[in-house]
Amino acid sequence: MSENVIYSINGPVITVKDATDFSMLEMVYVGNARLIGEVISINKGKTTIQVYESTTGLRPGEPVFSTGNPISLTLGPGILRNIFDGIERPLKEIEKESGAFIATGSAVAPLDEEQLWDVTLCVKPNEEVAGGTIYATVPETKLIEHKCMVPPYQQGKVTWVAPNGQYKINDVVMKFADAEGNEHECTLCQKWPIKNARPVKHRLPISIPLITGQRVVDTLFPIAKGGTAAVPGGFGTGKTMMQHQLAKWCDADIIVYVGCGERGNEMTQVLEEFQELIDPKSNCPLTDRTVLIANTSNMPVAAREASIYTGITLAEYYRDMGYHVAIMADSTSRWAEALREISGRLEEMPAEEGFPAYLPSRISQFYERAGYMETLNGQEGSVSIIGAVSPQGSDFSEPVTQNTKRFVRCFWALDKALAYARHYAAVNWTLSYSEYIPDLEKWYSKHVDPRFMRDRQEIASILAEETKLMEIVKLIGSDVLPDDQKLTIEIAKLIRVGYLQQNAFHPEDTYVPLEKQLKMMDVILHLNRRCKEAIAKNIPVSTIMQLGLFDKVVKMKYDVPNNNLALLDTYKDMIDKAMLTIQ
Known part of the structure; x- marks a missing residue:
């Protein structure tokens, strides 16, 4: 039994009096049910622990057990496809044990310890390894190859390697000796404290x-x-x-x-x-x-x-x-x-x-x-x-x-x-x-088209202009606006409904590739330019609207399939022909 016992309980927060063997952010087991907790405050007379499980039924005087380690995750094959709770307990396995609700003190292994994985070793004896070195690969799913890596801050020379074959996550597949001659065993998994960021080069x-x-x-x-x-x-x-x-x-x-x-x-x-x-x-x-x-x-x-x-x-x-x-x-x-x-x-x-x-x-x-x-x-x-x-x-x-x-x-x-x-x-x-636009501008220009960011800027300017105009419209109505400003409002409405609004349940509109986004912007801005030219020739906006072009352009996101973007090029010709009829 532990000498440290619960002194007080306040919801998920418990205290232990006169404890000297706990350290900050250490993982502990609380009570006879061994609930998972973490030390969050230590002073001379009192240690405070937050419990990550329901404390219903917990009583003062029950023991608190030290583990000597921070709260850590088990990292290895079997993470993908899984469903965990907040402290990496697999909910599917817990459901088999205790039903739809998690029982307190449920001690189910985070990853399946009995499943066999096809393992290919990537190192040989006498090879130097260091933190991050990939020593084995496992096909975790059809899409993702899991790479088992030497834990950070460790290095040494490989002394033994298991043959390729099927192994469980806790089976030793490689051993290496560090500079002091200490031997380390590597399995398919490792532990890592959740509050510490993993190091990078x-x-x-x-x-x-x-x-x-x-x-x-x-x-x-x-x-x-x-x-x-x-x-x-x-x-x-x-x-x-x-x-x-x-x-x-x-x-x-x-x-x-x-x-x-x-x-x-x-x-x-x-x-x-x-x-x-x-x-x-x-x-x-x-x-x-x-x-x-x-x-x-x-x-x-x-x-x-x-x-x-x-x-x-x-x-x-x-x-x-x-x-x-x-x-x-x-x-x-x-x-x-x-x-x-x-x-x-x-x-x-x-x-x-x-x-x-x-x-x-x-x-x-x-x-x-x-x-x-x-x-x-x-x-x-x-x-x-x-x-x-x-x-x-x-x-x-x-x-x-x-x-x-x-x-x-x-x-x-x-x-x-x-x-x-x-x-x-x-x-x-x-x-x-x-704030990423300046950082990404070069990528868009190289991999999509230099026009993409120019079109984006023009679209954003029209929307900003509409916001200003709508303040005037709210005060005095839209009838007093000149035709060029009426056109801005109509084009902005087209951008909002025909471009920014997206249907997550439509097969062609739920996902739109960048190439289609560019061509759609091109069509909208081409219509804007042709309408401006017509207004410059004193053709009223009402006449332009009667052509029905705006209605057709709004529907292009549905009418043009993602695998036939050439259809979008025909919209510009349709706009040009329609505009000729009123000039």
Whole structure:
């Protein structure tokens, strides 16, 4: 039995008196049920522990056991296709043991320890290895080859290598001796503390976009691979829907989806949808490159904090193999609320709106773990973070939104009015911005067309001009505007409805390649130029509108299939012929 016993219990926070053998951020087992906890405060007379499981039924006097290690993840084959809770417990295995709800003290191994994997060894005896060296490969799924790497900060000379064959994750497949002669055994898995960022060789400049197939993102507010984006929006504005679309269609190799404090029915929808979806690039199930972390709102509040770090640690692990990983955190506001609740129970001095004073530093630590990196084994990989924010009452001035805005370079502000008008994605083009545009301009010019960024700038200018004009229209009506300004309003409406609005359920419109986005912009801007020429010849806007060109151009996103973009070139000829009839 442990000499350390529970002194007091306050929700997920417990205290131990006169303990001397605990260290900061150490993982401990609390009570006879051995609940997982973490040491978060130590002083001379009292140690404070936050428990990541329900403390219902826990009593003072029950023992607290030290482990000597921080809270860590088991990293190895079997992570993909899996569904974990916030502390990497596999929910499918727990369901077999205890049903739909997680039993307290559930001690299920994170990864299947009995499954045999086909292992190919990549090193030979007497070969020098160091942190990050790939010593074995495993076909984890049809899409992803798992690369077993020497843990960071270790190095030495290989002394023994197992033959190629089938092994379990805890079987030793390689041994190496360090400079002092100590022998280290390497299995197919390793442990890593979730609060520590995994080391890399270099942080590289960000210059490649994360292609999403969503026009408002790729055209107006692009995000880079290794970049950070926030998706703030009130209830019902489509944050989760947008993250689902990005997870399905973005060109990352691996998706880590973290449902942090979200409603159980939303996570159920994610789990069911992802199992049915086929990856468009490989025709394999999307789950072959996805890992889901479900920490719903009825799970213990302290585990929300862990779920965010669990997700980013898994993302970094696959980045170290040379993959591009996108992590969807839905939503960081629930994580911040968990911090606030724990802080309140610890009786810490509250800052703005009751959040702890260290909220900005915690948010920055999370987003700072994104980046485009050269890994320890010389490959290139990236972690892109897209975090949803749920401000109460759509108030973007609240602390979580404002502090997130400080640390991300891409801000997709969702608008309640657009969402209720069924405009998807409900990204407000006046409040949103992307600071990655100068970094990505060269890539767009080289790999798509130099016209892309010019067209984008022209589209953005028309939308900005419309915003100014609508202020005048609200005051005195649109009839007093000159024809050129009336045209601006009509073209902006065409851009909003025919370009920015996207149908996630339409087979041709749910994902749009960059080539089609460029051609659609070309058609809209060509119509704008021809209409301006007609107005310069004193032809009224009303006459131009009677041609029906605007209605036809709005529908081009549905009428032109993604595999026959040449049809878009015929739209310019149609516009030119129609304009000749009124001149």
